[in-house]
Amino acid sequence: MVLEIIILLFGIFAVSRSYLRYRERLLTLPLVIFWVSFWVLIVCAVFFKDWTSSISSFFGIGRGADFFLFAAILLLSYLCFRLYVKLEATRQDLTKLVRAISINEKRMHLDENIVRLNSAKPDISEEKF
Amino acid sequence: MAESIGQSTMSGNYPYPMERVQPFDETVKLYVVVPAYNEESVIASVIDDLTTVVSPQHIVVIDDGSSDSTVVAAERAGAIVLRHCINRGQGAAIATGIEFALALGAAIIVTFDADGQHRATDIVDLVKPIINGSADVVLGNRFLQYKPEGIRKDRYLILKLGAIFTWFVSGIRVSDCQNGLRALSWRAAQAIQIKQDRMAHASEILDEIAREKLRYVEVPVKVVYTEHSLRKGQRTSSAFSIAARFLFSRLIH
Numbered sequence: 040m041v042l043e044i045i046i047l048l049f050g051i052f053a054v055s056r057s058y059l060r061y062r063e064r065l066l067t068l069p070l071v072i073f074w075v076s077f078w079v080l081i082v083c084a085v086f087f088k089d090w091t092s093s094i095s096s097f098f099g100i101g102r103g104a105d106f107f108l109f110a111a112i113l114l115l116s117y118l119c120f121r122l123y124v125k126l127e128a129t130r131q132d133l134t135k136l137v138r139a140i141s142i143n144e145k146r147m148h149l150d151e152n153i154v155r156l157n158s159a160k161p162d163i164s165e166e167k168f
Numbered sequence: 169m170a171e172s173i174g175q176s177t178m179s180g181n182y183p184y185p186m187e188r189v190q191p192f193d194e195t196v197k198l199y200v201v202v203p204a205y206n207e208e209s210v211i212a213s214v215i216d217d218l219t220t221v222v223s224p225q226h227i228v229v230i231d232d233g234s235s236d237s238t239v240v241a242a243e244r245a246g247a248i249v250l251r252h253c254i255n256r257g258q259g260a261a262i263a264t265g266i267e268f269a270l271a272l273g274a275a276i277i278v279t280f281d282a283d284g285q286h287r288a289t290d291i292v293d294l295v296k297p298i299i300n301g302s303a304d305v306v307l308g309n310r311f312l313q314y315k316p317e318g319i320r321k322d323r324y325l326i327l328k329l330g331a332i333f334t335w336f337v338s339g340i341r342v343s344d345c346q347n348g349l350r351a352l353s354w355r356a357a358q359a360i361q362i363k364q365d366r367m368a369h370a371s372e373i374l375d376e377i378a379r380e381k382l383r384y385v386e387v388p389v390k391v392v393y394t395e396h397s398l399r400k401g402q403r404t405s406s407a408f409s410i411a412a413r414f415l416f417s418r419l420i421h
Contacts, residue, residue, distance in 0.1 A: 127417070134256045134365050138264045141230070141250045145268065 043085050050082040081107075197275035198222055198295060201265030203258045204282035205232040208241045210396060215245035217288040218280065228269050229282070230261040259369025263362040270357055277357045281348035283397040290389040294351045297385050304356040304382040305373075307342060308349030313388030320393075326407045330371075333411055337418075338375040342386055346370045349389050356382050367406070368414040375418075 057074040060066040066074070084091045084107055095106035200218055204211050211229065218227050224246030231239045233255035242249045250268055252261060262279050269277050276295050280286055290308065297303035311327075327346060334345040350373070352360065360376040362369050377384050 123416075130365060131363060133254075134260045134263075137252045137254055137256050138260065138267065141252050141264055142268055142271070145248070145250050 046085045047082055050078045053078045196222075197273055198226060198278065198291075199269035199272065199274040199276070200227045200278045200280050200291070201262060201269055202227060202229045202242075202247070202280050202282045203232060203261030203265060204229055204234065204238050204242065205255065205258070205261070206234045206236050206238060207282040207400075208234070208236040208238045210284045211238055211282055212241045212245040214280075214282055214284050215242060215247050218291075219246070221288045221291050228265045228272075230265045230268075232256060232258070232261040257364075257366035257369075259362050259367070259372070260365040262369060266352070266357050266360075266362075270354070274357070275354045276351060277354075278351045279348060281397075283400045284394060285391050285397040286349045287390045287392075290349065290387075291351070294349065294387050294389065297387070298351055298353045302383070303385040304353045305360075305377055305384040306351040307344070307374075307384060307386050308347040308389035308391075309342065309344040309386040310347060310389060310391040311343050312386060314390045319391075330407060330411070334371055334374050337415070338371070338378045340374045340378050340384070342374065344386070345374060347389070347391070349391075356380075364414065364417060366410075366413070368410045368417070371410070371414045372417075375414075 054075050057066060057071050057078075061068070061071040091107060098106060100106045100109065200222055202211075202214065202218070207214075215224065215227055215229070225248065227247040229238075229242040229247045229249045231242065231249060231251045233252045239249055239251055248268075250264060252264065265279070266277055276298050278291050278294065280288075280291075286308070294306050294308060297306050327344060330345045331341075331343050335341050346367075347370070356377075359380040359382065360373055362372060362376075364372045376382075
């Protein structure tokens, strides 16, 4: 029963975190629904063991817990992968932004100098060049 | 402040003696891209050395979010200085420099490390294959003719392993896969897309050469490992994370 209570408490904790992140607008509504139902499912699976065993036997896996462990590892690996891809995309976007800022800054500076040069010496004759 | 910069540039950090040659004047559209991160002590002498070969208006320094006064030192030395407002890594800095040089109308772009390990006069031989049209990309190679001074055994071994790794992954046979001194033709510079912000860009450039079927050649260059460049440079152990990063990026792109 100890395990069930720990998982229940952790589930409540995770659900409350998801809700708080939603209130801070770091999570969108579909994502909150996904995470909340994910944790509700986990907690249910711990409390109703026969229910999980029937699913696992359907997939041909011996014990109920094994099935969930298997599914959890699969899901986590996939989420990790997605996270990495997202992070990489963000990193590249950030670099593009930094690059654009630096180039624009220099361009504006160079343009300003050209304007200043032109206004400072308006009488430069062309044959000089 | 000004004095300290002036003094440090004159200190023994920079290994190459100056000799005025300047074979490339304003009319040659050769631009040198120098990515710099916290290099205030040597950047001025690196630019001085470069001005023996190209004019200062053709030196594009990208300050990669340095916390010291690299920008001031580089601007005082007369180079064009671009500033990354946050540190994005050497690969990102080189890509910025290449983009800006192309916008200025560059025909040949040379990348050159800011820590003083390269010799500006090597650029003359480096760009020859591009000028006579026999190559699109010229890669500096520290092992071909000169023996790298002050190289440690483990560094040598890791560079050799890196060469085998590159051969295996990209199908390009070079014996020095992490050299910062290289020359790109205008066409090659446009074709090569550097997405790796950090040190894996060197492998990425080789990969892009293979993908775009660019003609490349290796030219001997001298590399001197000064105390400064060793301190600033990569740790030997980071080679594996660079390789891993490069392989993973290949998986997801």
